[in-house]
Amino acid sequence: MKRVALVQVGYGVVGGAVISQVLELREHWRESLGLDVRIAAVAGRDGAVAIEQGGEIDANVLRSLSRNGKNRPQALGIPLMEITRQIKDADVVIVSDAAAGEGPTDCLVDALEYGAGVVLSNKAPLSLPWSDPRVRTLWSHAKSGGRVRYEATAGAGLPVISTLRTLLDTGDEVLEITGALSGTMGAIFSEVAGGMPFSEAVTRAKELGYTEPDPRDDLSGLDVARKALILARTMGRDLDLDVIPVQSLVPDRLVSVDVDTFLDELDMSDAEIARLAQEAGARRSSLKYVASLKENNAVEVGLRSIPRSTVLGALQGPENVVSFRTRRYDDYPTVVSGPGAGADVTAAGMLGDVLALARDM
Numbered sequence: 001m002k003r004v005a006l007v008q009v010g011y012g013v014v015g016g017a018v019i020s021q022v023l024e025l026r027e028h029w030r031e032s033l034g035l036d037v038r039i040a041a042v043a044g045r046d047g048a049v050a051i052e053q054g055g056e057i058d059a060n061v062l063r064s065l066s067r068n069g070k071n072r073p074q075a076l077g078i079p080l081m082e083i084t085r086q087i088k089d090a091d092v093v094i095v096s097d098a099a100a101g102e103g104p105t106d107c108l109v110d111a112l113e114y115g116a117g118v119v120l121s122n123k124a125p126l127s128l129p130w131s132d133p134r135v136r137t138l139w140s141h142a143k144s145g146g147r148v149r150y151e152a153t154a155g156a157g158l159p160v161i162s163t164l165r166t167l168l169d170t171g172d173e174v175l176e177i178t179g180a181l182s183g184t185m186g187a188i189f190s191e192v193a194g195g196m197p198f199s200e201a202v203t204r205a206k207e208l209g210y211t212e213p214d215p216r217d218d219l220s221g222l223d224v225a226r227k228a229l230i231l232a233r234t235m236g237r238d239l240d241l242d243v244i245p246v247q248s249l250v251p252d253r254l255v256s257v258d259v260d261t262f263l264d265e266l267d268m269s270d271a272e273i274a275r276l277a278q279e280a281g282a283r284r285s286s287l288k289y290v291a292s293l294k295e296n297n298a299v300e301v302g303l304r305s306i307p308r309s310t311v312l313g314a315l316q317g318p319e320n321v322v323s324f325r326t327r328r329y330d331d332y333p334t335v336v337s338g339p340g341a342g343a344d345v346t347a348a349g350m351l352g353d354v355l356a357l358a359r360d361m
Helices: 013-033 059-067 080-086 105-114 133-140 160-169 183-193 198-207 222-234 259-282 343-360
Strands: 002-009 035-044 047-051 092-097 117-120 174-180 285-294 299-307 319-326 334-339
Touching: 002 013, 002 080, 002 343, 013 035, 013 059, 013 343, 035 059, 035 080, 035 343, 047 059, 047 080, 080 105, 092 105, 092 343, 105 117, 105 133, 117 343, 160 174, 160 222, 160 319, 160 334, 174 222, 183 198, 183 259, 183 285, 183 319, 198 259, 222 285, 222 299, 259 285, 259 299
Parallel strands: 002 035, 002 092, 092 117
Antiparallel strands: 035 047, 174 285, 174 319, 285 299, 319 334
């Protein structure tokens, strides 16, 4: 039985789902995979909030954290950087980063130097500029068979990264990747295609929980740009975020106002978005917010008119679709589609990486 100690960084919506799924499935993993996965530490921005050396955190404590992640428990005085080195009595130590922002990056690099593995849904550490030596360290371990796994950064639980890896590892050449990588944008533009004004579609998506609390975090396009950058770097392209043209759907006038004012005044964009949607419809196409990566190192993020005859053009609702056109799959591209957002599927994507990494290490 291989003993696997998991250090869970971030215990909010996604991190809480990771904790819950570990508690639910650990007996199954013991029996079917020979892996004894225990959560040895849980950490927030201020360091460890729960840790057990040589054992595991009590299940009741973990359930409390997974249910009440927003009620921040008091840190234990163990900095994020030192947590991995506190874990004893394990064959494998893996740091699972479900936080947001680049805050955990130093911890991730330290964990790699210590010999631990790293699994991310957090896109920020992998999207740092190449001039930052930490991002070079992370990507040096992110190759096939490496100790950094990041499936959940590009498509939640969808096999987007693993599909790309398989294509590359088997000698195929990627000609173009086109992807609707935001479930939020998918939901919004499905409503727009049905005739709903853009501003109403955004409000509805927020009410349904598809957007961030501030919808501008989605509409700025930054999240999609980070996903596109991660796909590009997976292909070996030394690109930085600031060279990717990103079409923001946030009017300049509304960048700094409060959320309620933003939603009240977003109707200033309705006429232009409706015009673009109607022009796409006249060409038997659909207006989609997509990322595209091409052979010439070009990466673009923004609105595009996509033929309805394609899987991407027929996309409905908060679904992700990624199309890989390669030398082998040129006339009929390889397509990955399904739910690209949600705590449970994202947590499942992370734990798939954890289990694969635990077997490999």
